[in-house]
Amino acid sequence: MNSSGQSTHPSLREESLQHEDPMLLGPWEIGVHPPGLTYRIPAISLPYGSRVWLSGDNGAGKTVFLERVLLPRLAAMGRQVFLVAQDLLLQAHVMAAVLASRGQRAPRCLDDLVMAWCAPARPNSILLLDEADRHLSPRTIHQLLELPLAFVVAVSHQGRPCTTTHCFTICRHETLVHLEIGP
Amino acid sequence: MNSRILTLTLTVVVALVTLFVRIPLPSRGYFNVGDAAVIFAGLVLGGASPKHPLLWGALAGGLGSAAADILSGFALFAPLTLAAKGLEGALAAAAAKHTAALRWIWAAVASSAMVIVYFVGEALWPSIGLQGALAELLPNLLQAAGGTLIGVTAFGLVERTGWLRDDDTAAR
Amino acid sequence: MKGTAKLLLLSSLVVLYFGLGVVGPWYADVPFQGSIAALCVLLRLQTSGWRGLRTDLAFLLPFLCTLVAMGALLDAFAMANRTDWTEDALCKALVFPNSFWSIQLAVGALRLTDLVALPRGVRRFFILTHALVSKSRPLIERLWWLVCHDPSLQTGPWIIRSGRRLTVLLAAALIAVYHETEATVRVYDARMALLEENPS
């Protein structure tokens, strides 16, 4: 850290610059096989700190969008991405084993486990929640949305929390899936 | 944990991890991390089963690996795999009650026993013979070394999570 | 044909071939081994097409070449005062594929319907094992996907990263498959009880 308080360590300096930038997504036209869907995503600019709420009917392609469209592109941008998957009860075993590999004892309660697993997230990390409200308490969802992270994208069937800044809907017509602004 | 369900579980894990990561080999079939799963299964069953740990370890290691041979079309090797990996699983189960250096030594003995059983078995097998057994030796030694390293480390993770010591399903 | 009868027929065909062609008098009989090989190739083409046959040959051909090469090497050193290692290896080059295919075709012919038709005693064991291996495979593939995308397991050289991921996969798979096994056994027993009370 130099005298003016600005970090001199390269990665810290990069991080402190990076996490102020907006996240630019799209425009994309992406085919995902299987299941043979084409995603048409408009150009979107999300300011730092955005909390995005994503809804859509059963089978519309929300999970495929998170895991096969969004996550790879965010990783390619060099972002650290924490995905809390729809099959969280299965993923919990991976989370517990990862905590053990860090030398930590895995909490029994699912809510505490997810919070402990997200602990190493950095200011420019991104959190993706896929129907996490099916397994986690509203209080934990709120805490996750409040984490000091660059962006949080949450998929859900349930009501939209007031702390979210943007709302998108995934709509599917046969094999074409597109993202609409607002419910 | 219920020993029967745990043994069936580890039999399936050994079979699928053996099938899951496979690199074709010039001789017996494929280079795989199955040995890591066999060592891991033996250690878990040795650590979790107060009664007959060696038997459970042999069943999970032997049946799981033989099932993988059958499911992947190498059913010819299944009998020999049952013997070699069964012995490896049983000796790994014996390693569970030791700690630190002794556990590593026991696990290395377990995977070396697998290599020896395969060599002798294939040399005596009419359609493979000494020619096939010699071609097999080096890949098996590499698998044994990698398997020991990953299997013992993975067991250490499980110990740290505390799953094996939960008593709500008492080990029978 | 299903169940026990089919199992008995398939296993006796395999035992018959091994008895005559692998440990029996026709081990070195080239016409016999050649006709068995032709039959196996035709059956393999019929059951899994060119793709299945190509997969087999991708494994068999390198192995047979290694076998013959090792035979020549042992002849060069006159191992155990024998000079027929290469000739014996050429014999094995026919016997090994036949033994490999005979069992593969027999095992490949079994279906879930054969297990369902089995006697009640062994039926539950085989059905649950068949179900667990089939169900756990996508589960372990899913676990592997989750492990490979876990943010804590992205750093380090390839060999270290792969080793860490495999140890995490084994630990996670242990408990995930244990829960799957417990739940599958519970669901199977509950559904069978439901059906036995309401024969439809």
Add this chain to the structure above:
Amino acid sequence: MPTSLPTLELDPTTLTVTPNLGNEILLFARNPEAVAVALHQWAQDFGLVLDLQRPLSTYSGGEQVLLVAGLWAILLQKHPQVIVDLRRAVSTLSATNRTRLHHALTQALPQATILLEEEQVQQGEPSSRGDLSP
């Protein structure tokens, strides 16, 4: 609620014994062909494309519940009374699908008791937010 009645509980973490509905039909149906035809019709009514050999895990959570509920509605048609407990599965369904599933089950099993709403969870019964003890 009489607990002596046979109960079909659908837990979204483990809905079936085998990995796809084709094998599930082979396992439990006495007349697999007829059951398969009826299940295709059920799926069509919900606007789903059913492939009996497709792994169930590749459907979305809600689709899995709709299809498995349909299979058992067909298998249990002759039984006068049964409890169909969907309380753990309900959170995977959108509001429209919950209503349509309840209606379809009442049509298929007129004398069945169908538990669909969360608040019908009895005291002390572990809900879907289970903890992780093995």
